[in-house]
Amino acid sequence: NAGVTQTPKFRVLKTGQSMTLLCAQDMNHEYMYWYRQDPGMGLRLIHYSVGEGTTAKGEVPDGYNVSRLKKQNFLLGLESAAPSQTSVYFCASSPGRGHSTDTQYFGPGTRLTVL
Amino acid sequence: GESVGLHLPTLSVQEGDNSIINCAYSNSASDYFIWYKQESGKGPQFIIDIRSNMDKRQGQRVTVLLNKTVKHLSLQIAATQPGDSAVYFCAENFNNAGNMLTFGGGTRLMVKP
Numbered sequence: 001n002a003g004v005t006q007t008p009k010f011r012v013l014k015t016g017q018s019m020t021l022l023c024a025q026d027m028n029h030e031y032m033y034w035y036r037q038d039p040g041m042g043l044r045l046i047h048y049s050v051g052e053g054t055t056a057k058g059e060v061p062d063g064y065n066v067s068r069l070k071k072q073n074f075l076l077g078l079e080s081a082a083p084s085q086t087s088v089y090f091c092a093s094s095p096g097r098g099h100s101t102d103t104q105y106f107g108p109g110t111r112l113t114v115l
Numbered sequence: 116g117e118s119v120g121l122h123l124p125t126l127s128v129q130e131g132d133n134s135i136i137n138c139a140y141s142n143s144a145s146d147y148f149i150w151y152k153q154e155s156g157k158g159p160q161f162i163i164d165i166r167s168n169m170d171k172r173q174g175q176r177v178t179v180l181l182n183k184t185v186k187h188l189s190l191q192i193a194a195t196q197p198g199d200s201a202v203y204f205c206a207e208n209f210n211n212a213g214n215m216l217t218f219g220g221g222t223r224l225m226v227k228p
């Protein structure tokens with residue numbers, strides 16, 4: 001049971017390039033989330049999903065897109081990267097409504113630098 | 116590893132002492148609270164949670180206290196160890212559709228040997 005995994009661990013992009021971050025979970029969780037973490041800012045929610053085929057905007061969605069084609073995967077896309085998107089990105093998952101816990105479990109993070 | 120937060124409030128304690136980390140939450144409708152620990156270069160790790168119908172919950176060496184009157188949450192760590200050095204975040208959930216959490220800014224705990 002690997003929990004929540006993220007690929008890649010590190011990436012450097014040039015302004016305007018695109019990329020996709022992959023998150024996978026093997027806990028059969030319904031809900032998945034993408035956060036960014038900047039120094040002194042804590043964690044901010046970008047997008048989330050409450051089930052396969054569904055996505056919704058979080059606190060800071062601009063410049064990002066997401067897809068949840070399979071229950072176990074949640075993809076975060078940057079179509080045209082900007083230096084303001086330099087950050088550490090974390091994926092999380094939680095069991096979903098009706099379960100005994102609302103806890104979110106986090107992946108190890110992806111450090112993205114946009115030059 | 117990366118720096119989680121360059122301007123975080125810092126709590127420095129001696130190894131073996133007890134630590135108390137405080138958090139003020141924002142939404143009086145929040146009904147679920149979590150404490151996370153984040154070590155340098157790693158993702159947040161679940162420590163302990165508490166629902167709003169409780170005011171205290173204990174785990175192994177950790178206790179969470181909830182004061183809904185003043186919207187205050189605290190994490191107590193007994194017999195603090197060097198391995199407890201990390202950034203600690205509180206998070207609140209107000210029963211929203213996506214179980215979304217709102218995170219506090221974090222506190223850095225430094226344990227002196």
